[in-house]
Amino acid sequence: MFGYYLDLALRSLKRNRVLTALMVLAIAVGIGASMTTLTVMHVLSGDPLPGRSAHLYYPQVDPTPDNSYYGHHKYPLPMMDDRSAVDLWNAHPADRQALVVDSAVKVRSPDSTLPPLMLGMTSTTADFFPMFGVPFEYGGAWTPADDVGRARVAVISSDLNAKLFGGRDSVGKTLRLKDSDVRIVGVLKPWRPTPRFYSVAGGIGANGQGADPYAKPEDVFTPYFSGLEINNGNFQQYTCWGNPPAPGHLENSPCVWVSLWVELDSAAKVAAYRDFIANYAQQQKALGRFQQTDTRMLDLMGWLDAEHVIPSDAQLQMWLAFAFLAICLFNTVGLLLAKFLRRGGEIGVRRALGASHRAVFAQCLTEAGLIGFIGGVGGWLLTLVGLWLVRRQQTPYSDLVHMDTAMFVTTFVLAIAVSLLAGTLPALRASRIAPALQLKTL
C-alpha cells in the first residue's frame, strides 16, 4: 500500500512542478539554516569527556575579604588562590586531583633552528593525564614524585612535536622554557577536548578576558611547582583584591589564579569531599585567613554551564534559525492545503470507490513525507554549504564544525518530521472531503 501511495505522491508532485519546487525549497532552506546552527551548537555544547565527565568535579572556596568581589558571580570566584588550591590538593582525599594553571612561556629547542616561540604552558600535577584520559603518542606522564621533587620535565603536544622534532619520538630530548632546561618525558597524540573544559574560567571574568574555551590545549605541560619556578614573573591573575607583590609573581598574593580538578568515583565520595572543603573553609576562617565560608563544587558539565562557555551568538543564531523554520512550516502548511484541496475531485472519486478517511489521510501524509525527504536532501546540501561558511569565519571553534552521523540523521528526521507536521492539517481537511459534492462538479 505504501508503494502505491508513494507512486501516487510522485505523480502528484510531478503534476504541479512549480508548487512542488516551492514547498521543497521552503523546507530545504528552513532545514539548512536550522541544521547549520544546530550542528554548531552540537559541537559547542558537547561533552568533552564522554563517560568520564560525570566523575570530575571543580571545587571552589572563597579567599576574598568580602563578597563584593564576586561581580557577576553569586558564588565563589571561579578560581582559587594558590595556597587554598595546594592545601586541598595536598590532602589527597579524592581518587585523583590535579592543580591547573596556565601561563605563556618562551620556548626554544637546541635541536631546532626555529626562532623562539611564545607558547601556552599548563602547569599541573601528575593525575591530570590519567584523570582526563589524555592520549600519549610517545613516553608518558611524569610521576607524583616529580610533582613534589619539582622535576624539570615536560610533556608536549603533538603539534609542538611536529614543529620542533618533525613528529619523531622526542622523549629524552631537551626543551628550553624561558631560562630553564626541561627533559621531555611524553608526547601527546592529537588531543582536542571541546570545550577545553579544564581552563574555561575567565570567560565572563572580572576583566572580561581569559582564554577562549574552544581554543586548542596548551603546547607544553610541566609539573605545577616546576612551572611556577621556571616561568616566575609571567603568571596572570583572574582577579585580585590587593596588589600582587611583584607583577607576574602570584604565590601567596591576594589573587585568584589556580584551579583544582578532582575525580570522585561514587556519590559517597562526592558528599565526603563537599564536607572536606566546607571544613577546610571553616578551619581557614578560624585561623583568620578566610572571611567567607562559601564553597561550591559542580561536576564538569555543571561547571561548563555555570561559566556560560557556549557563545551567546551561537545560541541566538540557533533560535533565529528555528523561528525561520517555523515560518517555513507555516508556508508549507498553506501550500499543501492548496495542493490537496485542489485535488478534491480526485479524492472524491477515491472515496466514492471505497477508500476510507484513513486511506486518504495516509496517502496525503505520504505525499507530505516525500516532500520532506526531498527537502531533507536539499537541506542537507544547504547545511554543508552553511557549515562551510561557518568554517570560514574567524572563531576559535571554526575548525571543529563538521557534520557527524548523528547530525546527518537528525537532518532527515527533522525534515520529514516538519513536513509530516505540516501535512497533518491539510491531510485531515482532504480526508474530510465529501465525495458526493465533488463528484457532482466533475
Add this chain to the structure above:
Amino acid sequence: MHIRPILVALRKHKLATFLIAMEIALACAVLCNAVFIIANRLSAMHIVTGVDEASLGEIVVTGFDPKEASDLNARMIAGLAAIPGVESVHAISSVPFGPQAGTAGVTLDHKNYGTVIDYYMGDPGTIKALGLQLVAGSMPDTDDYQAIPDKAWLPPSARVLVSRALADQLWPGESPLGKMFWTGPYQYRVIGVVANFMGAGANGGGRAEWSAFVPALPGGTLAGTYLIRANPQDLERVMTEARNAVATIAPHVVLDRENSQSIPVLRSANFATDRAMAGMLIGVIVALLGVTALGIVGLASFWVAQRRKQIGIRRAIGATRGDILRYFQTENFLIVTLGIAIGMLLAFVLNAALMKFYELPHLPLYYLPVGALALWGLGQLAVLGPALRAAAVPPVVATRSV
C-alpha cells in the same frame, strides 16, 4: 473598492488566511528583531577610539628579561624609527583594540572599586603621536614622566589625563581637574581631560571608553610594546617591514604577530564576530522574505486557479481587468495587515525574550511601522503576478460548463 465581498470570500478560506497571516506575523517578529540586532552590532562597530587610527600601529614583543627592559626599549625604538616612512616610535603599554594591558578598578573612597578602567602608559611624545584631543586642563609636563620603580606596574603617583567618559563617571557634573583617584596604593591626580580615549580591550558599553593616561618613562613594565606612527598610505608597508625588522633588532625576543598590526587591522579583527553575526542575520532575513513571498505567490496562484470561473463571471457582467487586479491586491493587503497586527505583538514578545537572555536593549517603536511597510510592499509584489494572471482571465470562461 468594496471590502465587504473580499471579507466574505476570505471567511470561506479561514484556515489558509490564518496560515498566511501567521507566516507574515512570524516574519514580522523575526525581521524587526534581526534588523535591530544588526543595527546594534553596526553601531558598536563605530566606536570612537579618539586616536589617529589610520596613522598608527603597534609592535608587541615578549619573552625578554625584565632586567633588560631599558636596553630593549632603546634598541627597538631606534631600530623601528630607522624604517623608511616611520614618523615616530614610542614605548606604550597598549593601543585601542590591542591586548589588554592595564585593566584595574579605581576608587575615590578606598572602598568601592566599581569603576574598572584601562590604564595606558606612554613615554613623552605618545600623546602627540596618538593625536589625543585635550578638552580641559593641560597636557603633562616633561617632569610628569617618571621612571616606573622595580616591582610596580605603574608609576605609584602621577598627574594623569582621563577620558571625558571616565571623568563623567567618577565626578558627574563636577570639574575633574585636580581631583584624585586611587587603585590600591597607586594615586593619581587629574590634570587634563581628553575628548575620547577608548580602552585597549574594546568590550562595548560605557566601560570601553573609561581610560586614563599615566605619563611614564620607558623601562620596567613599560617595555615590549611600541606605538608606530606613519603616513596612512605607508602604514601597512611600514608595519610589514617593522614586523620583519624585529628579528634583526632583537633576535632573542618573540614577536607577537597577532597583535603587531596597524590599528585599522586590529579594529577589523576585533569586530570579526560581529560582522559574521550581521552577515548571518542578513542571510536569514533574505531567506525569510523570500520564503514568505513564495508562500504568498503559491497560495494566491491557487486561489486564482480555483476562482477562474467566478472571475470569468465577474468579467462577463462588467468588471474591468483593473477591478479583478485590485480585488486580489486588496485581499492580500487585508491578510498582510492581519499578519502585521499579530506580528507586532510577537516582535515585542521576542524582544522581551532576547532582552532577558542576551543583553539586548528595548526594540525602538519606529521599527514596527518600518517593518510593516516592508511586509506590505513584499505582499503586494508577491501577489502582483497571480493577480495579473487573474485579470487576464477572459470573460468567455463564464460561458463554459457552468
